[in-house]
Amino acid sequence: MSKLPGNAGVSVLGDKSLEFYRDPVSFCRQRIEKHRGRVFLSRLLNRPTALVCSVEAMRELLCEKSNQFLKDPTDLMTNMYGDTIVTTNGKQRCLLMQTETCVFCLYSVCERCLKDLSVSGQPQCGYSVYKRLGTELVLGLFLNVRAEEQPELFEEISQLCITHWHGLISAPISVKAPLWSSGFSTALDARDKLMDIIRDKLQNDKQGFVGSLGSLPLPDSGSAAQHLLLFISALIPKALASLLTSFTLALSGKEQEEARRRAREDPDFLHRVLLEVQRLWPPFIGGRRLAEQDSTLAGFLVPKDYGVVYISHCVHRDPEVFQQPDSFLPERWSGRNAGQEHFLCSFGNGPRNCIGPKLTNVFLKEACMYLLKHYDWCLDPLSQDLEYKWLPVSRPANPPTVSFTTTGCDRSDAS
Numbered sequence: 001m002s003k004l005p006g007n008a009g010v011s012v013l014g015d016k017s018l019e020f021y022r023d024p025v026s027f028c029r030q031r032i033e034k035h036r037g038r039v040f041l042s043r044l045l046n047r048p049t050a051l052v053c054s055v056e057a058m059r060e061l062l063c064e065k066s067n068q069f070l071k072d073p074t075d076l077m078t079n080m081y082g083d084t085i086v087t088t089n090g091k092q093r094c095l096l097m098q099t100e101t102c103v104f105c106l107y108s109v110c111e112r113c114l115k116d117l118s119v120s121g122q123p124q125c126g127y128s129v130y131k132r133l134g135t136e137l138v139l140g141l142f143l144n145v146r147a148e149e150q151p152e153l154f155e156e157i158s159q160l161c162i163t164h165w166h167g168l169i170s171a172p173i174s175v176k177a178p179l180w181s182s183g184f185s186t187a188l189d190a191r192d193k194l195m196d197i198i199r200d201k202l203q204n205d206k207q208g209f210v211g212s213l214g215s216l217p218l219p220d221s222g223s224a225a226q227h228l229l230l231f232i233s234a235l236i237p238k239a240l241a242s243l244l245t246s247f248t249l250a251l252s253g254k255e256q257e258e259a260r261r262r263a264r265e266d267p268d269f270l271h272r273v274l275l276e277v278q279r280l281w282p283p284f285i286g287g288r289r290l291a292e293q294d295s296t297l298a299g300f301l302v303p304k305d306y307g308v309v310y311i312s313h314c315v316h317r318d319p320e321v322f323q324q325p326d327s328f329l330p331e332r333w334s335g336r337n338a339g340q341e342h343f344l345c346s347f348g349n350g351p352r353n354c355i356g357p358k359l360t361n362v363f364l365k366e367a368c369m370y371l372l373k374h375y376d377w378c379l380d381p382l383s384q385d386l387e388y389k390w391l392p393v394s395r396p397a398n399p400p401t402v403s404f405t406t407t408g409c410d411r412s413d414a415s
Helices: 017-022 024-035 055-064 076-081 092-101 106-114 126-143 151-169 183-204 208-215 223-232 235-250 254-265 267-280 330-334 357-374
Strands: 039-044 047-052 286-291 295-297 300-302 307-311 375-379 401-406
Touching (some): 017 039, 024 307, 047 055, 055 295, 055 307, 106 126, 106 357, 126 151, 126 208, 126 223, 126 357, 151 183, 183 223, 235 267, 235 357, 254 267, 254 357
Parallel strands (some): 047 307
Antiparallel strands (some): 286 307, 295 300
């Protein structure tokens, strides 16, 4: 086995966390070029950390050796969400798979959130619209709170979720004063209020997802509430908004008219488009593990207690697996990369991946089909800065504006 290329530096002084969080993609690209490899060493969160940017090493980390690299129980997600399927390392998450069978009218939410995109005749900020769509989907599905039926409760929960989310992008310092509280402290207060609402729902609502979750044999009475806190958080709406924004940009303009037609008429082609959107613009930059024992990744030694971070953006552009890795080529998924969806890690991979990718895919396809059947669209103005930022969720740093025009494919008679 070989020593990891790169340098972990010395404690504190050698830490590269600020440089990484400022621009993780450039951080990794520079080191891939410098070390001429896609697995290398640095120091993040003051811990020697292996960064994984290849499909081979990602699959080892998350699949073949998942029992050797475990979730970090001290990370910020645990502080903000408690012990959920994101932070658990045991089999408890398997119980939650049962809840994916809930029925929810996705089309009615798409109709309510997307029907007026062209009414004003003015360019729209798609990302904001898509966040609202995602919020209505998750609160309706997971908590039985629908915007049209309980508008005040819906808005209260939405605002609390936004405040709670800000705790993930704040310094983890809890400070309260008479006229000021830190962002992290305010986020923790929002979390407590959300938990009160969730516990009330679990106790009194026996329908749908919340009713099913309350009946599962979870380890303790607080587990269901902790899981629901994650499910209704701003995390999922922002991920959906990220992917829908990237989809809109990828198929924008006159030159993509034929691609929009094909996606509208051919579900298999739409599936390939969404795989390519996920490959090029994953909503989350990656994930972190800790080495439970001395191990190897791609032939390199990873000592016990080292951190390991996989970078989805770089894994998805591994030229050993994806030819022309920076090009938007949906046809790759019916050609050389057919059947290789398991090489993507937008929502993790292996036995501890996110439990919701299938559900997310249903959300995405329904929303994309609504857009395709009702609208054509283009950037407005045509010249905009589309440079992406990658943390905490990927999207253009300056949310683009898009003009939508109705098509002749409007399914106004849909139910």
